[in-house]
Amino acid sequence: MLPELHPGNAGALLFDWDGTLVDTQRANYLAMAGALAEEGVRLDQEWFDARTGLSSVEMVRLLAREGGLRLRRSVEEIVADRDERFLRTAHEIRVHPEIEAVVSSFHGRLPMAVASGGARKVIETTLHHLPIRHRFGTLVTRDDVERGKPAPDIFLRAARLLGIPPQRCTVYEDSDEGIAAAHAADMEVIDVRPFTRRPGGSIA
Template identity: 65%
Template sequence: MHPELAPRQADCLLFDWDGTLVDTQHANYQAMAGALAEEAVELEQEWFDAHTGLSSGDAIKTLAEERDLRLSRPVEEIVARRDELFLEKAHTVRPHTEVLKVVNAMRRQVPMAVASGGSRRIIEVTLRDQPFRDFFDAFVTRDDVKCGKPAPDIFLRAAEVVGAEPARCTVYEDSDEGIAAAHAAGMTVIDVRPFTGRPRP
């Protein structure tokens, strides 16, 4: 694994899902743009890329507030439609190579969990085609907590599930919101963007 991605003195590793463990950027954008197109809303790639740390629901709410949109359906229904569109492409998603090296190297060395602002159902379906599908001790998603990133809830819950002290956890993230959440949880964080091809904003 790359030296800058190596965890140091961590009792637990927590991995974000979208953009960190797996390259879902294109599939996620297509799904969100497709769901919003049904509302006659055009979603620009640039806007989507700048807000990938938000859950789908929070992203739609943010977009609606920014543009003063009147949506014809509840946000929950638009998210459900986005999920349907994503699942049609879930089998095309591949892991990020450099982060996969960390997972492979640290397997069975320390507890590892996925801590994602995404949907559990989406992750479970996408996981079926991943080479690391049996490597994690826990999966914590937006469905398991009250507040998504940048609140620390997801990371704190993941640490609790695997029995680790937050201060002894290292988080792998690819978004400003996720990094803020990890810091708010009192955890060490490694920004994977230099190793996944996604530029920092």
């Protein structure tokens, strides 16, 4: 395990999903771009990459608002289309080895949770294909709370389910929204981006 990723004296570890535990950036972009193409909307990858901390629902709503778009389908229908496209490739998703090393090091030593702005069905289906699937005490998703990141709700619910005070939790994140959510929850946070992305900013 990289020393920069050591959680210190944390009482629990909370892991974001997309981009933190797993390398889903390209698959997520292609799924969302495909769903939006059905609406005649071209999704710019740079715009998408800058907003990966948002849930799919929040991302579509923001895109429509910023672009003044009139969508043929509801936001929920577009996101369901996105999710189905993603699930076709779920078996191809891989864990970031740098973060898997943290999970392996503290499995059985500290309570751990996945705390993500993604959809429960998508995460559970993808997790089923991965070797880390049995290592987490709980899973909290955007489906479980009223507000997604950058609100702290997801992280606070995960801490509550693990029975650990927020101030004793360390969060692993890869987005500005997620880091803001961890700070709002009064939790320590480790930005994994320097360790999971290749030089030049491309996704590992």
